[in-house]
Amino acid sequence: MTATSPTGCVSDRDAIERFLEMMAAQAGAARNTLAAYRTDLRLASGLLDGRLAIADAAALGELAASWSALSRASVARKAAALRRFFAFLVEEGDRTDDPSPALPRPGSERGLPRTLSHDDVDRLFAAVAERLRREPALAPDLRLSALLELLYGSGLRASELVGLPRGAVQADKPFLILRGKGGRERLVPLSDRARAAVAAWRAHVPTDQAFLFPSGKTHLSRVRLFQIVRAIAAEAGIAPDRISPHVLRHAFATHLLEGGADLRALQSMLGHADIATTEIYTHVDRSRLVELVNERHPLREALVDAGARAS
Incomplete structure (x- = not known):
């Protein structure tokens, strides 16, 4: 059984290699982890006759049943690998759904995604501003500024960012139109800062x-983007293992939701094709949720008035 992807022809081999490239670049996975x-x-692809990338929940249920003789730790490892794989496919636009809830969870629940605080982001951009104070500003620093403004300011995926055409950002248009792999278009807002940063950098692009x-003959790779982001994070005093292009995208979403x-x-x-993906991806601290309810709930004023009368 399979689920239809946006393209309808996702190759397991290609999808797995792209996933491993992402794990090496953005997550900094060790060689042994990548091999596992x-x-x-x-193995999962082989058991599903090369149709892992488009497998549905029923197919994953059958796959999990084949693990019945394995240890709890092995099942947990395999399920975790598949969850990350399907999350990657959804994030990249190869699928519109994530069937991984059908996989067993013999271990503990996965924690919330990593993100950055507002102070972290301030320090990051302060480090960029310090570089740009040089006279004249260096081209690599102008590129760095444009990359970060688009990552955090618009929440672009790493693959979307590095593949932007030269004329994608226009000075008179406060938005960017992106086309996903399934042909779906979406409108992404652009801040004045991002447009200014891109304009300054584009002056150096032939x-x-x-x-x-x-x-070279193509565009900046995701691996190189990951290295650039980690280098400026180190300058800003942020531990390199806490940051990646994806973490900046997550910070964009989290801070907007907050x-x-x-x-x-x-x-x-x-x-995101499914709002459930957005709900998982954009976590908000419980304390912030309580604060929002107390500040914005429509019954707040009535409750305050009732409390005042009672006192």
């Missing part, structure tokens, strides 16, 4: 270049 992921994913962030952004609008900006 590769083995588990290829007009015959196809990409906004060129590198500020009162509508979940449906956020779903659209992030490019």
